[in-house]
């Protein structure tokens with residue numbers, strides 16, 4: 349007897365999974381208590397995989413899933429055909445290991461129901477923060493605690509681009525090309541730069557952390573394509589840097605508990621631990637009532653790091669088959685409502701070019717007062733006929749902050765709104 353494994357897809361991640369499975373077969377067998385046998389690899393273009401033994405290659409993924417296998421590893425990506433193939437596998441009692449965050453963030457309910465119907469395992473550690481053990485700590489190690497907040501950098505491509513823009517002033521397009529070449533970016537990199545990838549990961553994190561079903565469509569999302577050199581310079585002048593953050597939090601300010609999940613660029617202090625997270629690295633803070641603050645850090649993208657997480661899951665589901673038993677299923681009993689960002693408290697940095705004359709500051713400040721937004725810090729610098737005004741607010745509902753910016757932009761004394769961005773981290 350051996351644990352028979354079918355692999356769907358063999359690109360950046362899949363190629364590394366095959367390599368590690370082959371190189372470490374002896375150790376994996378010892379850890380699992382049985383041999384692991386790769387019985388087939390479904391690909392789209394068979395002649396592109398010289399490193400995979402030819403007899404394993406097939407273009408018929410459905411037939412491979414149907415065949416006599418115990419575990420299906422999916423590293424194709426995207427919704428279809430991955431969704432249909434995995435539902436087919438799970439209903440037939442085959443355990444599934446997937447790196448597919450887009451699929452999990454949209455169809456988790458269907459996948460978990462299929463797994464439940466047959467008692468199969470569904471593991472997806474590679475789907476969030478690559479190599480970093482994060483989902484299993486949340487699903488298992490912290491299952492006895494009450495998580496209040498999960499915040500971090502969960503997209504390697506955008507972190508690589510923002511780090512380069514900040515340190516070397518490199519251009520956006522050239523850095524994105526390099527991230528694709530290094531195997532960090534999604535097949536369609538707009539998923540990275542427009543924040544869809546991070547939003548999928550945030551949905552998965554929030555679902556697990558708060559025992560509530562959250563889909564990608566419920567996550568407020570802004571990407572980094574609108575981050576300008578002026579924003580980078582404004583952040584630098586404030587002793588801050590810009591990171592694309594995923595923030596999942598319990599909110600109960602309106603008397604009823606809810607969750608808020610958002611992905612957007614934010615200015616954080618250069619002294620903040622997340623500011624030092626460079627390149628394609630990811631870092632995630634988890635706050636829980638009893639555990640306090642925890643930080644998870646490591647390689648969030650790339651073939652080998654992601655394959656490490658896939659292999660870890662493969663060992664876990666194979667062990668379950670050998671010794672009997674199952675990993676955790678979906679936990680969505682809390683069913684908390686998801687609060688829109690308009691009603692979530694955030695803080696803004698606003699950088700303005702204004703006329704340099706008496707009364708400007710008070711006319712700008714009165715707009716803040718009108719919207720009940722309190723100002724944490726103001727810096728004004730005069731020039732010849734122009735002045736710059738930099739304002740950082742205290743927390744206020746996001747819709748109040750937006751309305752404030754809209755109204756300020758229309759004031760005759762305001763020549764230009766140079767940079768508007770949310771800030772996270774301690775007050776200035």
Ligand SMILES: NC(=O)c1ccc[n+]([C@@H]2O[C@H](COP(=O)([O-])OP(=O)(O)OC[C@H]3O[C@@H](n4cnc5c(N)ncnc54)[C@H](O)[C@@H]3O)[C@@H](O)[C@H]2O)c1
Nearest residue numbers: 357358359360361390391392423424425447448649650654
């Ligand atoms: N690259 C990373 O750093 C990384 C990290 C974490 C998670 N992931 C996830 O892992 C998955 C795979 O990512 P990747 O970077 O390896 O992508 P990739 O584009 O390099 O590989 C996907 C492979 O699947 C093949 N494929 C497409 N349709 C197929 C089909 N119908 N049948 C069989 N094969 C098919 C493609 O030809 C390609 O070789 C995605 O879900 C991605 O989000 C990637």
Ligand SMILES: N[C@@H](CCO)C(=O)O
Nearest residue numbers: 503504505532534649
């Ligand atoms: N494209 C993703 C891969 C890891 O999930 C990233 O850049 O983070």
Ligand code: NA
Nearest residue numbers: 473476478480
């Ligand atoms: Na992970």
